[in-house]
Amino acid sequence: MKSAQVVTELTAIVGSGNVLTQSADRDPFERDWTGRYVGATPAVVLPGSTEEVSTVLAFCNQHLVSVVPQGGNTGQVGGSVPLSGEIVLSLRRLKRIDSVNDDVPSVIVGAGVTLDEVLELANQHGLTFGVDLSPKEDATVGGMIATNAGGLRFLRYGSMRNQLLGIEAVLADGTVISHLRGLPKDNSGYDLPSLFCGSEGTLGVITAASIKLVPQQPLHAVALVGLESFNDALATVRLLRATGMLESAEVILPAGVDLVADFLQASPPFNGAKVYLVVELAGISQVTKTLEKELRAQQKQFVLASDSKEREELWRWRRTHSKAISWHCHREGYSAPQKYDVSIPLQNTVPFLHEIEEACSGLNTAKVIVFGHIGDGNLHINVLGTFDQAFSNRIDETVLQTTIDYGGSISAEHGIGTSKSRYLPQYRTPEELRLFDTLKCALDPHRILNPNVLHVNGANQ
Numbered sequence: 001m002k003s004a005q006v007v008t009e010l011t012a013i014v015g016s017g018n019v020l021t022q023s024a025d026r027d028p029f030e031r032d033w034t035g036r037y038v039g040a041t042p043a044v045v046l047p048g049s050t051e052e053v054s055t056v057l058a059f060c061n062q063h064l065v066s067v068v069p070q071g072g073n074t075g076q077v078g079g080s081v082p083l084s085g086e087i088v089l090s091l092r093r094l095k096r097i098d099s100v101n102d103d104v105p106s107v108i109v110g111a112g113v114t115l116d117e118v119l120e121l122a123n124q125h126g127l128t129f130g131v132d133l134s135p136k137e138d139a140t141v142g143g144m145i146a147t148n149a150g151g152l153r154f155l156r157y158g159s160m161r162n163q164l165l166g167i168e169a170v171l172a173d174g175t176v177i178s179h180l181r182g183l184p185k186d187n188s189g190y191d192l193p194s195l196f197c198g199s200e201g202t203l204g205v206i207t208a209a210s211i212k213l214v215p216q217q218p219l220h221a222v223a224l225v226g227l228e229s230f231n232d233a234l235a236t237v238r239l240l241r242a243t244g245m246l247e248s249a250e251v252i253l254p255a256g257v258d259l260v261a262d263f264l265q266a267s268p269p270f271n272g273a274k275v276y277l278v279v280e281l282a283g284i285s286q287v288t289k290t291l292e293k294e295l296r297a298q299q300k301q302f303v304l305a306s307d308s309k310e311r312e313e314l315w316r317w318r319r320t321h322s323k324a325i326s327w328h329c330h331r332e333g334y335s336a337p338q339k340y341d342v343s344i345p346l347q348n349t350v351p352f353l354h355e356i357e358e359a360c361s362g363l364n365t366a367k368v369i370v371f372g373h374i375g376d377g378n379l380h381i382n383v384l385g386t387f388d389q390a391f392s393n394r395i396d397e398t399v400l401q402t403t404i405d406y407g408g409s410i411s412a413e414h415g416i417g418t419s420k421s422r423y424l425p426q427y428r429t430p431e432e433l434r435l436f437d438t439l440k441c442a443l444d445p446h447r448i449l450n451p452n453v454l455h456v457n458g459a460n461q
């Protein structure tokens with residue numbers, strides 16, 4: 001079927017105001033947040049209900065029209081943009097918000113509800129949400145489930161998978177799978193939220209979910225800590241974990257702090273550390289005192305904040321890293337940064353980082369900026385410089401193979417997307433990939449959903 005006819009049919013389903021075909025309107029949906037992936041689509045389709053999602057997918061399946069589901073388009077692995085001319089199915093209009101269940105703190109929300117909206121709703125009930133990421137205004141519940149997002153509070157609450165009580169998703173042929181009872185205990189067969197969580201839009205389109213909310217911790221304290229070495233940082237996190245109040249433990253390094261200082265036109269509270277930690281403790285009593293006591297006992301250089309504005313001031317040294325890196329690359333005329341989100345066994349992080357730095361300097365890259373969720377062994381490695389495709393592939397191979405050699409995972413929280421698709425067979429066994437493919441064939445036999453993502457298709461053939 002010709003593109004124009006597809007657009008006409010889709011317009012009949014969702015209404016003319018909800019199909020974007022003009023280049024200027026399509027543009028923000030065609031490029032990803034990193035700037036590394038830019039595609040093209042005949043149309044961005046914005047359904048307003050689960051029924052419309054179902055009708056759109058049934059039509060696309062029947063006519064073999066490929067579809068890329070998209071939420072807030074903040075993904076980091078090129079999974080949310082149309083790289084092969086797919087239709088973009090934007091779920092942003094799915095804004096259902098049911099009443100909060102105060103007995104089992106939870107709520108049913110539509111896939112297009114943003115993290116900010118969830119946090120605001122939870123706050124009105126004296127609750128909060130376990131997953132916290134920087135792009136709160138844009139990241140959607142659907143996208144966060146599809147990528148099994150981790151974030152800054154993983155240490156305490158786990159990832160999106162741990163927040164799910166139920167899910168509603170539409171399969172490629174338009175079948176609606178709805179299990180939204182939201183029971184905290186429910187062993188009635190396969191766990192469907194887990195199946196769709198982390199599937200990156202390849203098995204179905206998530207339209208709603210029942211998500212847990214958690215009690216707010218009344219007291220919080222944040223510290224920016226200066227340390228002598230990475231091992232020192234690991235030891236500090238170990239001690240703070242033992243308080244039972246550790247909510248976040250993030251590592252940043254001087255090269256990243258310098259970029260953030262440049263970007264914010266601000267000076268860090270102190271200089272001269274070889275490694276920095278941003279740590280947050282939260283609880284019902286003695287929070288600031290405990291943090292101060294622990295850090296003083298270890299004779300660390302640190303700045304402490306318990307007031308919310310001052311806490312945010314300290315957090316921005318970590319939260320602004322991704323933006324500062326993109327800004328710096330743009331200013332220097334570099335390529336979009338090569339981003340890796342790896343998971344490394346904690347005991348291997350020091351030799352791993354040493355090897356990555358050596359390998360990247362051997363490749364003559366301009367800069368390597370490392371930061372991340374040190375408490376989970378999750379490091380974000382950003383390689384900066386000017387790369388052609390072949391060079392870019394060499395960096396990918398070097399970083400990802402080193403990760404595997406050190407017993408790590410090639411994706412801790414961002415997913416595989418398109419950026420790491422071809423490296424999946426190096427990390428998962430042929431047997432695992434065959435099972436992935438079996439699931440894909442069962443749920444999306446014509447492979448219309450996110451055909452470039454995960455590349456289950458053909459990865460094991």
Ligand SMILES: Cc1cc2nc3c(=O)[nH]c(=O)nc-3n(C[C@H](O)[C@H](O)[C@H](O)COP(=O)(O)OP(=O)(O)OC[C@H]3O[C@@H](n4cnc5c(N)ncnc54)[C@H](O)[C@@H]3O)c2cc1C
Pocket residue numbers: 033068069070071072073074075076079080091111132133134135138139140141142143144145146147148149150151152200201202204205206207322323413414417450453
């Ligand atoms: C500054 C910055 C900081 C970040 N920090 C973190 C972090 O700490 N931890 C972390 O885990 N991530 C982080 N991310 C990555 C990103 O925010 C998350 O992956 C987020 O979960 C993506 O949500 P989204 O709505 O933007 O999804 P999108 O980017 O639109 O999509 C991501 C993937 O999910 C699929 N998808 C989207 N919606 C649906 C749906 N309804 N049904 C099926 N598939 C769907 C897409 O096809 C794509 O494959 C960060 C990103 C930025 C820009």
